[in-house]
Amino acid sequence: MTDQNEQLSSRDKVLLAAMQLIGENPGAKLSVRAVAARAGVSTGSLRFHFPTQRALQDEVLTRLYDVVVSEERIHDRDVPARDRLVDCLRQVVAPAGVGAGAREAHRTVYEQFIASEPTEQVREAYFALEREGRRRVEYWLTVLAQEGALAPGDTSRRAKFLLAVLDGLALERALPSDGSILQSETDTLYMAVDAVLSAGTS
Structure with a gap:
């Protein structure tokens, strides 16, 4: 020590x-x-x-997660709700970077959780990671709902949708690209957030 x-x-x-x-x-x-x-x-x-x-x-x-993802951004009411939520979600995929960093992150996930039949220990580790990620996204959605920026609805279901989008974006960061990954990622995040924020309002 x-x-x-x-x-x-x-x-x-x-x-x-x-x-x-x-x-x-x-x-x-x-x-x-x-x-x-x-x-x-x-x-x-x-x-x-x-x-x-x-x-x-x-x-x-x-x-x-506290180190990687700040809770403060979601509370900044000087910024529109959709921008705050996009910024929070971007923090989840950003640490691995693009290209080599993202490939290494996916290699680790593949080796740990996918390559072989998961043991009970591996399943518990995965569920713990998944649980904390879902808790964060649900918290952000709850904050926006309390502000009135998000219509009442199934927060857990909305969080699961957003996490599925993040999984896809994280994978996209590891794959070859002929365009701007970050611009495409931003467009996708806004589409996903707009879908969630408008859910139940039409």
Whole structure:
């Protein structure tokens, strides 16, 4: 452990260790022993802060999303609702980049979740990732609904639609292109957001 890590609380050491392990292997189950060993804390200390593996996994994924995806943008009422939602959604696909970065991200997803029949551990890891992504999008839609920018409706269904669009856009970033991927992506995001914002208003 570095001097800087020594200054962290045991809870933060656990979270940092778990984030490192997920970064190294997104499909890995967060083993209590492995995380505790990486963090340099006892398993009892880890269990004190996170009584279940799901509690630990959910907290880690929330923290990772906080780094990648800002919650602040959706609250900026000086910007039209559709632009805010597009900006939030763009944050989800942007980190992998375009081309080589996107291909590497897809290679990791393929190897972890698709290449072979998923084990229960891999399924749990995938569902945790999917759950946190859906929670974020549902939160953004709820904020817009509370503002009156989104008609009442099935937030979960709308979030699932937007996440399917993001999956397609992320794949498109990894494929060869003869035009501007980012311009096409922007057009697609606006079409998807407009479809969601207008749902139930006609």
